[in-house]
Amino acid sequence: MFDLHRLRLLRELKHRGTLAAVAAALSYAPSSVSQQLSQLEAEAGVPLLEPVGRRVRLTEQAEILVAHTEAVLARLERAEADIAASLTELTGTVRVASFQTAALALVPAALALLRDRHPLLRVHVTQWEPERALPALQARDFDLVLAEEYPGSPNPRPAGLEQQDLLDDPLRLAPPRPTEVPDTDAREDTDAREDGEAEAGAPSAALRALAGRPWVMEPEGTPARRWAVALCRDAGFEPDVRFESTDLLLHLRLVEQGLAAAFLPDLVWSGRRPTVALHPLPRGRRTRRVFTVVRQGRTHHPAVLACRAAFHEAVALNSGP
Known part of the structure; x- marks a missing residue:
């Protein structure tokens, strides 16, 4: 019989990449992790790790063990969910990761709903971008991730x-010039014009008009950056990206001060009226998808169900009447 604790260490190594990362995540000494994995190799009777430079990688037999370990852990999470469902009160801790605009626009309202409905449930929130949060979800650092x-x-x-x-x-184009707040919501006015403008090619023309202006975008390598640069290139120019940040509130401030053009999502307003001019984007490039992600073993856990319900209600509250 394999030792489940050692199997979990092997699984952690697959997800975290190095013995040092496993040790740091679990508050162990690296030598202790190495010793436990050596004992697991003895139990399995086959090599589980092979050196690659200064690192190690899992052998084919180790990958087989990890696949079975994932199935065991998923089953244990379902057992945990069944026990939680048998109780009259939600207790314990649910760990949530969210990207910035969702954290600002949706998380506070969802937390207020959860506090009122489930006062014994402790919700721990970390602001992480999806490219970091989703691998951490697989590694069981989080229970639910808000992603885009x-x-x-x-x-x-x-x-x-x-x-x-x-x-x-x-998602909308925000030109780099200060503007007074219009009497009507700029988003409503934009929505009313989108169909006609799209047929006339106005969205692409508005983009091309900003070809020589400075831009603020998210850092290189992020999905948002790849999307934004591709959008500009499709309009016929390479954007002059002078400012890089994952903080969309900084993007907004630079637009407000007339220092840069930006692409801003509606969530950045958190239900408030826009403070800058907004223009539609070309068809098929106007909307990002926001969703929640959980491990399959926790899909039916009452705490996860409660969190997802609260986030859906927060969306309705954010959109207003």
């Missing part, structure tokens, strides 16, 4: 994770 997907840039769909759509978040 940009048009034309589908995310990888790792095995063992389950997605549920939360909302479609419109």
Whole structure:
């Protein structure tokens, strides 16, 4: 019989990449992790790790063990969910990771709902971008992740994770000039013009008009950056990206000060009226998908169900009447 604790260490190594990362995540000494994995090799009777430079990688037999370990852990999570469902009160801790605009626009309202309905449930929230949060979800650092997907840039769909759509978040062009707040919501005015403008090619023309202006975008390598640069290139120019940040509130401030053009999602307003001029984007490139992700073993856990319900209600509250 294999030792489950050692199997979990092997699984952690697959997800975290190095013995040092496993040791840091679990508060062990690296030598202790190495010793436990050596004992697991003895139990298995085959090599489980092979050196690659200064690192190690899992052998084919180790990958087989990890696959079975994932199945065992998923079954144990379902057992945990069944026990939680048998209780009259939700207790314990649920760990949530969220990207910035969702954290600002949706998380506070969802937390207030959960506090009122489930006062014994402790919700721990960390602001992490999806490219970091989703691997951490697989490694069991989180129970639920709020993630985003940009048009034309589908995310990888790792095995063992389950997605549920939360909302479609419109993306809009914000030119770099100060502007007075109009009497009507700029988004409503934009929506009313989109169909006619799209047929006339106005969205692409508005983009091309900003070809020589400075831009603020998210850092290189992020899905948002790839989407934004591709959008500009399709309009016929290479954007002059002078400012890089994952903080969309900084993007907004630079637009407000007339220092840069940006692409801003509607969630950045958190239900408030826009403070800058907004223009529609070309068809098929106007909306990012926002969704929640959990491990399949926790899909029916009462705490996860409660969190997902609260986020759906927060979306309705954010959209207003």
